[in-house]
Amino acid sequence: MRDDFARGPSFAELRPFKEPTEGAPGHPAFPVHRDLADLLAAEKGLPDTEGPVPHTMATCAAYAYAGAGRVGDPRTVAMIMSRLGLEENRCRVFEQRVDAMYIASAAYLIQDKDRRVVILCYRGTQPEDIISILTDADVRPETLCVDLAGERHEVHAGFYRNMRATRHLIMQALDRAARGESVDPKEKGVRGDGMEALYITGHSLGGAMAALMGVVLAHEERYRSVAERLRAVYTFGQPLLGGPDFADACARATDHRGEYVLRDRLLRYIFDRDVVPALPPRPVGPYAPFGRELHYRRPRGVAEGTLAFAAETAIDAVSLPGDLLRGQLRRMAGRRARAAGRSLTELARGPRVGGWAEVSDPGLHYPQMDSLAGLAVVAPLAFFAARLALTRTIPFTYSFEDHGPGHYVNALAPPGVLSEFGDVL
Numbered sequence: 001m002r003d004d005f006a007r008g009p010s011f012a013e014l015r016p017f018k019e020p021t022e023g024a025p026g027h028p029a030f031p032v033h034r035d036l037a038d039l040l041a042a043e044k045g046l047p048d049t050e051g052p053v054p055h056t057m058a059t060c061a062a063y064a065y066a067g068a069g070r071v072g073d074p075r076t077v078a079m080i081m082s083r084l085g086l087e088e089n090r091c092r093v094f095e096q097r098v099d100a101m102y103i104a105s106a107a108y109l110i111q112d113k114d115r116r117v118v119i120l121c122y123r124g125t126q127p128e129d130i131i132s133i134l135t136d137a138d139v140r141p142e143t144l145c146v147d148l149a150g151e152r153h154e155v156h157a158g159f160y161r162n163m164r165a166t167r168h169l170i171m172q173a174l175d176r177a178a179r180g181e182s183v184d185p186k187e188k189g190v191r192g193d194g195m196e197a198l199y200i201t202g203h204s205l206g207g208a209m210a211a212l213m214g215v216v217l218a219h220e221e222r223y224r225s226v227a228e229r230l231r232a233v234y235t236f237g238q239p240l241l242g243g244p245d246f247a248d249a250c251a252r253a254t255d256h257r258g259e260y261v262l263r264d265r266l267l268r269y270i271f272d273r274d275v276v277p278a279l280p281p282r283p284v285g286p287y288a289p290f291g292r293e294l295h296y297r298r299p300r301g302v303a304e305g306t307l308a309f310a311a312e313t314a315i316d317a318v319s320l321p322g323d324l325l326r327g328q329l330r331r332m333a334g335r336r337a338r339a340a341g342r343s344l345t346e347l348a349r350g351p352r353v354g355g356w357a358e359v360s361d362p363g364l365h366y367p368q369m370d371s372l373a374g375l376a377v378v379a380p381l382a383f384f385a386a387r388l389a390l391t392r393t394i395p396f397t398y399s400f401e402d403h404g405p406g407h408y409v410n411a412l413a414p415p416g417v418l419s420e421f422g423d424v425l
Contacts, residue, residue, distance in 0.1 A: 008082035036085025047232035062405035124204030207238030240287035266291030275398035
């Protein structure tokens with residue numbers, strides 16, 4: 001187990017040889033979001049779906065990938081969070097690797113200097129790390145040891161194992177934070193009234209672990225002192241975690257306050273044609289989403305939607321053999337026809353305007369991938385097509401290209417806000 005710590009710089013330290021807030025005319029360089037700790041700590045009803053808070057979470061999740069040689073970098077994360085507005089924050093990282101068990105778990109705890117707010121951020125799948133990738137592929141079910149409406153449910157084994165790998169140290173640190181202590185065990189003393197707000201976030205595999213930690217916090221009685229401070233779980237490009245029964249139980253379950261935390265306070269963001277939220281594919285078994293789903297779509301026309309439907313059907317046909325093909329096409333026909341009908345109906349009402357929209361109709365949730373062809377053929381083709389100007393606009397149902405964490409950061413940036421580098425977006 002690796003346990004490392006860093007302190008975020010002050011705004012003055014972020015701008016050497018310049019005024020601490022010197023930036024473009026009318027736009028101070030740092031912080032990106034003024035009074036960010038106050039915004040995060042503020043009492044409110046449902047969590048924000050746009051604005052500084054989700055942008056901060058997406059940026060934190062993106063920079064959780066910082067590091068070299070499969071080792072996390074709390075100094076970079078602390079610096080980025082200072083730029084966003086948590087000046088002189090405390091950042092601690094827990095990492096656990098057991099290659100033979102497909103464990104490559106990393107979790108960051110970011111605490112503001114006044115100890116009012118803590119962000120728990122899980123790192124996602126590292127592209128160069130085979131163990132991290134095998135974690136995603138370990139889809140065999142494992143029983144979640146949390147009581148949901150009197151039942152226990154099975155979830156994705158790789159995601160659950162990686163969340164549990166660092167949970168005990170995270171909970172110890174969060175318990176200290178709830179009492180007003182620092183997440184850094186070397187920093188003694190109590191400040192203020194303790195942690196007022198807790199946020200959990202992550203991208204990809206990190207989003208899956210964030211969602212599972214949300215489930216555990218919401219329903220483990222022994223974690224009540226921490227759980228009652230949970231404001232929201234923000235996930236970006238999060239894969240599916242469990243079956244329909246598990247998703248239904250999460251939607252129906254309430255915490256000790258009677259709140260539907262997993263139904264109302266877990267926000268699942270999907271950027272356009274990101275392939276990962278559609279995984280694992282249906283041949284592995286039935287999986288279903290839970291929480292609030294927010295989907296970003298680029299503007300498209302009827303012709304592009306029709307072409308995408310035809311292209312995907314053709315790829316499925318050449319990617320599946322004999323009897324499997326016939327059975328798969330029969331199962332797909334009804335689902336695809338219904339989806340195409342909905343899409344064409346929406347397009348007939350007028351041009352689709354791009355941007356984020358919350359999905360309120362359960363029938364319009366981002367669907368689980370129908371076949372392995374989407375993962376093995378469609379998504380890789382879309383990724384490489386995006387690299388070339390001539391093929392960039394070819395429509396694909398799924399794409400690895402859209403899974404990049406930078407897409408989520410940019411799409412969630414409020415209008416006119418500075419980037420984490422002090423540039424006006």
